[in-house]
Amino acid sequence: MNDYSTRLHTAMQAKRTAALVGLDPRESSLPAEFARILQDHPGDRFERRARAYEEFSRRIIDVVAPFVAAVKPQIAFFEDCGPAGMLAVRNVMQHARDAGLIVIADAKRGDIGTTAEAYASAWLAGSDPSAAPYPADSLTVSPYLGSDTLTPFVDAAIQRGAGLYVLVRTSNPGSGSFQGLVANDRAVCDHVAAEVERLNQSTRGNGSYGSVGAVVGATHPLELRRLRQVMPTTPLLVPGYGAQGGTAADIRPAFDGQGLGVLVNSSRNVIFAHLRPPYSEVAESRGWEAAVEAAARDFASEFPVPAA
Amino acid sequence: MNDYSTRLHTAMQAKRTAALVGLDPRESSLPAEFARILQDHPGDRFERRARAYEEFSRRIIDVVAPFVAAVKPQIAFFEDCGPAGMLAVRNVMQHARDAGLIVIADAKRGDIGTTAEAYASAWLAGSDPSAAPYPADSLTVSPYLGSDTLTPFVDAAIQRGAGLYVLVRTSNPGSGSFQGLVANDRAVCDHVAAEVERLNQSTRGNGSYGSVGAVVGATHPLELRRLRQVMPTTPLLVPGYGAQGGTAADIRPAFDGQGLGVLVNSSRNVIFAHLRPPYSEVAESRGWEAAVEAAARDFASEFPVPAA
Numbered sequence: 001m002n003d004y005s006t007r008l009h010t011a012m013q014a015k016r017t018a019a020l021v022g023l024d025p026r027e028s029s030l031p032a033e034f035a036r037i038l039q040d041h042p043g044d045r046f047e048r049r050a051r052a053y054e055e056f057s058r059r060i061i062d063v064v065a066p067f068v069a070a071v072k073p074q075i076a077f078f079e080d081c082g083p084a085g086m087l088a089v090r091n092v093m094q095h096a097r098d099a100g101l102i103v104i105a106d107a108k109r110g111d112i113g114t115t116a117e118a119y120a121s122a123w124l125a126g127s128d129p130s131a132a133p134y135p136a137d138s139l140t141v142s143p144y145l146g147s148d149t150l151t152p153f154v155d156a157a158i159q160r161g162a163g164l165y166v167l168v169r170t171s172n173p174g175s176g177s178f179q180g181l182v183a184n185d186r187a188v189c190d191h192v193a194a195e196v197e198r199l200n201q202s203t204r205g206n207g208s209y210g211s212v213g214a215v216v217g218a219t220h221p222l223e224l225r226r227l228r229q230v231m232p233t234t235p236l237l238v239p240g241y242g243a244q245g246g247t248a249a250d251i252r253p254a255f256d257g258q259g260l261g262v263l264v265n266s267s268r269n270v271i272f273a274h275l276r277p278p279y280s281e282v283a284e285s286r287g288w289e290a291a292v293e294a295a296a297r298d299f300a301s302e303f304p305v306p307a308a
Numbered sequence: 309m310n311d312y313s314t315r316l317h318t319a320m321q322a323k324r325t326a327a328l329v330g331l332d333p334r335e336s337s338l339p340a341e342f343a344r345i346l347q348d349h350p351g352d353r354f355e356r357r358a359r360a361y362e363e364f365s366r367r368i369i370d371v372v373a374p375f376v377a378a379v380k381p382q383i384a385f386f387e388d389c390g391p392a393g394m395l396a397v398r399n400v401m402q403h404a405r406d407a408g409l410i411v412i413a414d415a416k417r418g419d420i421g422t423t424a425e426a427y428a429s430a431w432l433a434g435s436d437p438s439a440a441p442y443p444a445d446s447l448t449v450s451p452y453l454g455s456d457t458l459t460p461f462v463d464a465a466i467q468r469g470a471g472l473y474v475l476v477r478t479s480n481p482g483s484g485s486f487q488g489l490v491a492n493d494r495a496v497c498d499h500v501a502a503e504v505e506r507l508n509q510s511t512r513g514n515g516s517y518g519s520v521g522a523v524v525g526a527t528h529p530l531e532l533r534r535l536r537q538v539m540p541t542t543p544l545l546v547p548g549y550g551a552q553g554g555t556a557a558d559i560r561p562a563f564d565g566q567g568l569g570v571l572v573n574s575s576r577n578v579i580f581a582h583l584r585p586p587y588s589e590v591a592e593s594r595g596w597e598a599a600v601e602a603a604a605r606d607f608a609s610e611f612p613v614p615a616a
Contacts, residue, residue: 026422074426076419076426077426079441080429082394082398082442083392083394084391085441086390108417108450109416110416110450118384118387119384119387119388122390133391144478144486145478145483146484146485146487148481148485149480149482170453170454171420172454172456177454178455179453183496195485
């Protein structure tokens with residue numbers, strides 16, 4: 001019960017959705033009321049931005065918590081606020097856990113040996129939020145350095161009841177430049193996928209899924225189908241839905257018969273719903289949080305999960 | 309004069325060495341006097357560790373600054389101290405810049421689009437330390453997500469007079485698992501290298517080198533020679549010397565006729581010199597900083613650069 005995939009799937013069944021909201025705050029897209037914090041809050045420009053991102057993210061969490069199982073803070077935007085941003089994202093992550101949400105730190109970390117251990121120790125709190133300085137349930141990691149550099153993350157995930165999502169096939173237009181190179185009749189991303197499935201097996205226990213997941217973009221639907229076959233017991237995190245062009249139909253083949261095994265991410269289409277129709281009209285009449293609520297509710301209903 | 313490779317090579321000629329000291333603090337290897345900070349400093353265990361790492365790193369910088377041109381803080385170890393660790397590493401980086409050193413943030417960041425822009429904005433201060441929340445001259449980045457994800461880093465590097473080191477062939481034993489896969493008669497790392505050289509050309513100006521560098525481990529001497537040929541104008545950052553098994557003879561072919569174009573990293577063999585002969589004897593008689601000084605001096609003399 002304390003392993004990551006059990007906690008994740010229990011949460012998805014409780015909320016009845018595979019929807020995941022990405023917390024990607026950007027100064028230029030924040031609702032108008034945040035101009036006050038950005039201009040008047042004490043501190044330098046980095047500290048003011050950190051304060052605005054924390055407040056915005058907390059309020060997003062309060063609005064979306066009834067509708068989704070998980071949130072994914074994008075660490076880069078907080079890192080660009082300096083040390084104050086890291087305090088902000090830690091507080092945001094704790095707030096999300098207090099709201100009963102699964103927290104995926106999207107940091108795409110990766111390094112060798114004891115350095116990988118340090119990253120794992122920093123981010124993988126897992127079942128006990130106080131086990132790490134940043135209270136994430138799971139972490140995105142990059143595989144380029146090699147399979148031996150993933151092992152310290154897997155070991156830490158097992159020890160702490162945490163999860164991983166290894167980058168396999170990313171959603172950006174140029175993701176094929178190295179991931180798509182073909183070696184021994186298989187794309188590089190397929191080699192990575194096979195290794196992820198192998199590592200995942202060591203974390204499976206009695207469950208259908210293990211705790212070593214994979215990132216596969218919705219923008220490559222054929223690859224998504226193929227890679228799901230290479231990784232049948234691996235939880236998937238699927239970015240690229242909506243704003244980047246992936247559709248619900250592109251993603252459906254990756255789910256299992258219970259509607260599980262996949263989390264679908266949407267970031268700006270939910271958190272900045274006030275900027276686009278039809279939600280911009282909701283924002284005009286009832287405020288930006290009402291727009292976020294409507295967008296989160298619609299997004300969640302796109303990817304229904306039957307109750308347990 | 310404000311571009312990264314000019315600043316770097318000027319500093320190497322001034323110090324007459326290609327040696328680079330990695331700042332990889334680890335609680336279990338700190339000199340005995342730091343036990344006091346780790347036990348008694350105010351704050352939680354993460355804040356105490358951050359304080360110890362900052363103090364240790366500052367004193368390392370004070371000792372090695374006369375002998376080397378650059379230092380490379382390993383961000384993972386500071387990240388594992390939570391937000392206090394990020395404040396510590398910012399202070400350490402500023403202290404190094406105040407000491408006239410080139411600062412390479414070893415963070416191995418990488419992401420897509422505007423997220424990559426945020427990482428670049430966070431770390432690439434370049435010629436003006438106040439331009440970013442973390443005052444690094446250059447940053448290590450991971451290429452797995454694709455060539456289009458390197459472009460925002462290159463654009464920021466050009467704009468800020470900063471540098472990059474893209475992971476090409478890393479020093480760990482398992483680095484071949486994906487980097488060594490052969491596609492179209494070339495290893496994946498050679499494909500990455502060709503792309504790095506191409507991106508680097510756009511930053512070259514009139515200099516021999518550009519500001520987009522590459523990480524190639526000393527533990528793969530044949531690859532190092534071959535990759536230098538693929539990347540003739542790319543500054544190299546070479547880890548794996550010493551503790552990991554690479555020798556000075558393995559690295560020499562990567563240098564140009566002026567002894568430039570390569571920085572060689574050593575971390576624990578210098579900063580934890582008090583733990584190994586012959587420097588442990590120096591530490592016993594004259595203290596740990598004398599051991600670091602002796603190790604740094606010896607290391608610097610292994611990779612001499614003629615004066616300009």
